[in-house]
Amino acid sequence: MNDILTAASAVFSLHALLMIFLGAFAGVIIGALPGLTVNMGIALLMPLTFTFQGMTGILMLLGVYCGAIYGGSITAILINTPGTPASAATILDGYPLALKGEAGRALGLSTMSSLVGGLFSAICLVLVSPLLAKVAVGLSAPEYFSLAVFGISIITSVSSLSIVKGLMGGALGLFIAMIGLDPMTAGFRYTFDSVYLMGGISFVPVLVGLFAFSQGMVSMEDSYRGGENRKVQVPIKRILPTWLDMKRVFPTQMRSAIIGTIIGAIPGTGGDIASYVSYTEAKRWSKHPEEFGHGSVEGVSAPEAGANAVAGGALVPLLTLGIPGDGATAIMMGAFMVQGLSLGPLLFTEHPVEVNTIFIGLFVANLMMAAIGFAGLRSSAKIMDVPRRILVPIVLTLCAVGSYSVNHTMIDVFVTMGFGVLGYILLKLDFSMSPIVIGIILGPMAETNLRRTLVMSQGDYSVFFTRPVCATFLVIAVMTLFLPIVGPKVWAWWKKRSGGPALVEAEGKE
């Protein structure tokens, strides 16, 4: 108890609160700018923490972490460009909702969902971290592989227009992810002696090109064709989501928060995967799956709650095992080391005050993030009112800056432009971008772990069926993949035969 009080007094000092606030504020802005990701935000601000005394620097990083994951959703909803990979799933329903003139509602929901997800995962971190850590290390290569396959199977449910085109996009994404070094033998693949390709194509420039740059080109075309025919933005009447909305999305938020916390706790997986999985599960369980892709309130809430829940989850293996749960916590680990905190099983007994400071700090960081989000909601929604001919050049400039800053190389900027043109062509052909992105995110995870499993089992495929968690995921993956194709036919056959119960109807529509 004494430890908690000491920790609380450390967090609730003016200095620490100010630092968390500044961190969260910087995080929201970094997250909102396309190309600047959560990891980069933390890496950028980490050197500052060296100069702070004690835990203040780490508290600031927690603020950046929470803020940046949330910040990505602002641009995703307002200009159809994910600020960070973690909010790529948010555009699926956030932007359609904003186009309907309900940008305020979408932003309010995404902010609230981020808060709910973040707080839930913080509670999990405090209460069940030893258990979660056990679950996380209990998973091995076969489970990672099946999780990745499950993630890839989502492609059929996020490609609303054509499943075949979705699968083609997914295959393209998997191909892009294959370029570079072979993860198992360290040989070169599709590198053509190019130094740049040896390291593989960086993910962020591709993401920025596919989503932001291509959108810029579409907007240019629109204004060339005959100016702006957009709906005038409905003035924002309220900032907090309505009680009715909250009641409707609460189960979705909870489900996504659980998914996000668990995915966060698994080393090597992060917000980008969590948001897509949360989105698909929201669609699967929704009473109105047909609204998804057209501005569903659950579709906005799910990815945000899932992505922000990753924060608390990712801290679980970091604190309890000294193994980072995602890229952002991997960078934070350095900050802990510098403060002389050796992370791992002994942290809780040797440094109880510091552990409690992190716990309390994470709650405060989430609240700060939501406060900044709600306070800035009216002004950020004004982005919608900026004429496209002014907004588009700004966004394109940010795209170039963001892609350059990933590896400090101009090649990444050209990659962004190349993928921007590709994205534009694919948009014209009614492809959606999400399957490509999912392929790139999950391709390496699936490949590495499939091959690692087979190395470990010496070529025996039966491990995929004998391990319960692995088998379960694979079965769900197969169902997710084929239900949208086979489902309607089964339903029609069932109806013809007997009229079928309501349960089958719900499944058939997925």
Add this chain to the structure above:
Amino acid sequence: MKKISVLFVALLSAIGGQALAQNITYPTKNIEVVIPKGAGGPTDTATRTLIEFAKNKMPKGIIFVPDNKPAGNGVAGLLDVAKSKPDGYKLVMTTVELAMFPHEGKSPVTYADFTPIVAGVADPVVLVVKADSPYKNLKDFIEGAKAKPGKVQMGNSGMGAVYHLAALNIERKLGVKFNHVPFTEGASATVASLVGGHIDAIITGPSAAKSQVDAGALRILGVMDTKRFELFPDVPTFQEALGQDLGLHMRAWAILAGPAKLPENITRELTTAFGDVVKSPEYQAAIKKMGIMPVVIVGKDAAAMMKEDHDTYKVLIEESKKK
């Protein structure tokens, strides 16, 4: 016309003046330090600590900007700096892989493409098992591996990297055969997998395993060095545990270096600054906490170590290819 020529002269002198100013004092702007490994790993934290302490030795306002480029097992980051202008504003934390990759056709650059400044790490390699593993000591382990060739799962952080070659060296010298499981995600992924009991043993650096060993979850069976490791004084060397000298000495170093042909004055400036850092007790205390033993290997000594290992691994890799 006259106006233009006046302007021209003014412009020229401005450019000249600036160039002069740069020659006189180095550094005048921030120095980028490429870390060819993932953020949060042992190389990363060691580098970040080193440059943090070195900041005070630089003119006020100048900082070192760390930049993680882990792609392609770090080759991209090495190339990036090797090809950069030797002006002292771009340095790289080269790792022991630089002594191996050229022999494996994975890296077009070798130690000769760099100007070494200081060694941040020169840690021995250790063999680690789970605390409840049936292998209580190194002898048990080797006998166990001999009993079922190709079955004992040995985790490493990438094929052809130092820990994999260390395992190959054990195989070669002791006549055993492991099932090598690479974790390209890095050393912490191998530790996680070992803690979860998915593999039998790993070869890694002492710092990556330290917190788990301290907590009693993992056990170090042996150090591949000529002497015991100071932070784990109870752990025997391979030589002691097996009662014979097999020449199994492997160290994972990380040497901060600039591109080749770094001007003399810049090299001197950097080696002096970093030499002071690695000798300072504050720095040594800080990295000890991370499980890294402080070493003082600066300038020419670091260059000698790079060359020596380059030649050692050349032989080792060629022999492993023959088999």
